[in-house]
Amino acid sequence: MSSVELRKVDKHYAGYHALKTVDLKIEKGEFVVMVGPSGCGKSTLLKTIAGLETINSGQIVINGRDVTREEPGDRGIAMVFQSYALYPHMTVAENMGFGLRMANRPKAEIDAAVKRAAQILRLEEQLGKRPKQLSGGQRQRVAIGRAITRSPEVFLFDEPLSNLDAALRTQMRVELSGLHTQLGSTMIYVTHDQVEAMTMADRIVILNKGRIEQIGSPLELYANPANIFVAGFLGAPRMNFIEAKAVSVDASGVSVAAAGLPALSLGGIDVTGLSAGDAVTIGIRPEGLRVVEAGDGVMPVFSSQVRLVEQLGRDTVLYVDASPLQTTNSDSGTGNFTLQLNKVSTVAVGATLRAGFETGDAYLFGPDGRTLTPRKPVAST
Numbered sequence: 001m002s003s004v005e006l007r008k009v010d011k012h013y014a015g016y017h018a019l020k021t022v023d024l025k026i027e028k029g030e031f032v033v034m035v036g037p038s039g040c041g042k043s044t045l046l047k048t049i050a051g052l053e054t055i056n057s058g059q060i061v062i063n064g065r066d067v068t069r070e071e072p073g074d075r076g077i078a079m080v081f082q083s084y085a086l087y088p089h090m091t092v093a094e095n096m097g098f099g100l101r102m103a104n105r106p107k108a109e110i111d112a113a114v115k116r117a118a119q120i121l122r123l124e125e126q127l128g129k130r131p132k133q134l135s136g137g138q139r140q141r142v143a144i145g146r147a148i149t150r151s152p153e154v155f156l157f158d159e160p161l162s163n164l165d166a167a168l169r170t171q172m173r174v175e176l177s178g179l180h181t182q183l184g185s186t187m188i189y190v191t192h193d194q195v196e197a198m199t200m201a202d203r204i205v206i207l208n209k210g211r212i213e214q215i216g217s218p219l220e221l222y223a224n225p226a227n228i229f230v231a232g233f234l235g236a237p238r239m240n241f242i243e244a245k246a247v248s249v250d251a252s253g254v255s256v257a258a259a260g261l262p263a264l265s266l267g268g269i270d271v272t273g274l275s276a277g278d279a280v281t282i283g284i285r286p287e288g289l290r291v292v293e294a295g296d297g298v299m300p301v302f303s304s305q306v307r308l309v310e311q312l313g314r315d316t317v318l319y320v321d322a323s324p325l326q327t328t329n330s331d332s333g334t335g336n337f338t339l340q341l342n343k344v345s346t347v348a349v350g351a352t353l354r355a356g357f358e359t360g361d362a363y364l365f366g367p368d369g370r371t372l373t374p375r376k377p378v379a380s381t
């Protein structure tokens with residue numbers, strides 16, 4: 001087990017600033033997941049830790065040792081890629097023992113390490129087979145096994161499950177979490193898949209354009225996004241955003257107006273730098289919205305027309321036309337809203353309904369995108 005630290009790491013590719021002064025400390029034994037839009041620098045970050053990419057400035061420190069100028073093979077890390085990169089002409093056992101053979105380890109040590117990895121990954125029956133005789137999930141397990149045999153201090157995973165189908169991904173997710181518990185190793189994992197991030201991570205790192213937007217536990221980030229980017233990135237369906245204006249601002253709170261919505265009074269707001277007349281954004285998660293009857297006391301309420309109904313089995317997702325509300329960035333486009341109802345709903349396309357939310361469930365984002373609403377409680381067990 002090792003800690004991994006990035007200290008003010010900058011990475012430029014010919015003319016492109018891919019990592020911008022990244023500071024990050026990953027504790028020993030932590031499972032940290034990096035997420036962010038395509039091209040935000042996730043893989044680059046992983047490769048700089050592995051030593052597969054050099055950095056322009058800053059330091060990479062593993063377990064207190066500055067490894068910035070060390071070769072990949074000397075850093076005590078193992079990397080598992082999306083493409084399993086197995087040698088087709090070698091058996092499973094030979095693939096798994098490859099790194100140790102290259103390091104000229106004694107045969108008895110290699111055999112013992114392969115046996116142990118095969119036990120952990122339930123590959124004992126497959127050791128004599130070649131990769132093409134295995135399923136996708138088994139091949140990915142061999143790639144992980146090859147990493148395990150080297151007893152690395154740190155595992156790096158670059159989208160290891162994205163070539164697998166949905167059912168296998170779920171199974172491998174559970175297996176990888178179990179592996180982390182069993183080995184207790186430090187694991188750094190890059191993914192596009194926010195379900196993987198939410199379910200596997202001790203902490204999630206959200207990257208955007210080469211910068212870290214926020215770091216925290218999955219539930220903390222979900223409940224308390226630091227800004228509109230994080231709020232919109234985590235959560236599926238996405239948070240709904242409504243364009244609004246701050247009408248009055250004082251120490252006790254902010255009054256906010258949005259076309260099509262009754263005036264909102266929000267308390268506990270961080271009003272630093274906020275003035276009356278500023279453009280702000282109201283955020284409300286799809287599960288924070290509900291269908292209401294007129295006059296049931298839930299405020300604010302707006303009228304909308306159902307455009308699409310998605311039955312998910314237990315939940316129902318409604319995509320509604322909420323004009324004249326000005327929504328931006330929603331899953332279904334401008335003027336539209338997404339509601340996630342925690343039940344099977346028989347509402348039909350074309351129906352008109354009233355939707356409402358508790359003001360306590362709303363977020364407010366300032367002109368610069370920063371979250372202004374006070375902390376919300378994180379769900380506890």
Ligand SMILES: Nc1ncnc2c1ncn2[C@@H]1O[C@H](COP(=O)(O)OP(=O)(O)OP(=O)(O)O)[C@@H](O)[C@H]1O
Pocket residue numbers: 013014016018036037038039040041042043044045192
């Ligand atoms: N070898 C390279 N030369 C020039 N630019 C590169 C190189 N590798 C990556 N980049 C650029 O750096 C940025 C970050 O790339 P990176 O692969 O780290 O993104 P990512 O977040 O992993 O993306 P994805 O999720 O699509 O894999 C991208 O804009 C990419 O085009």
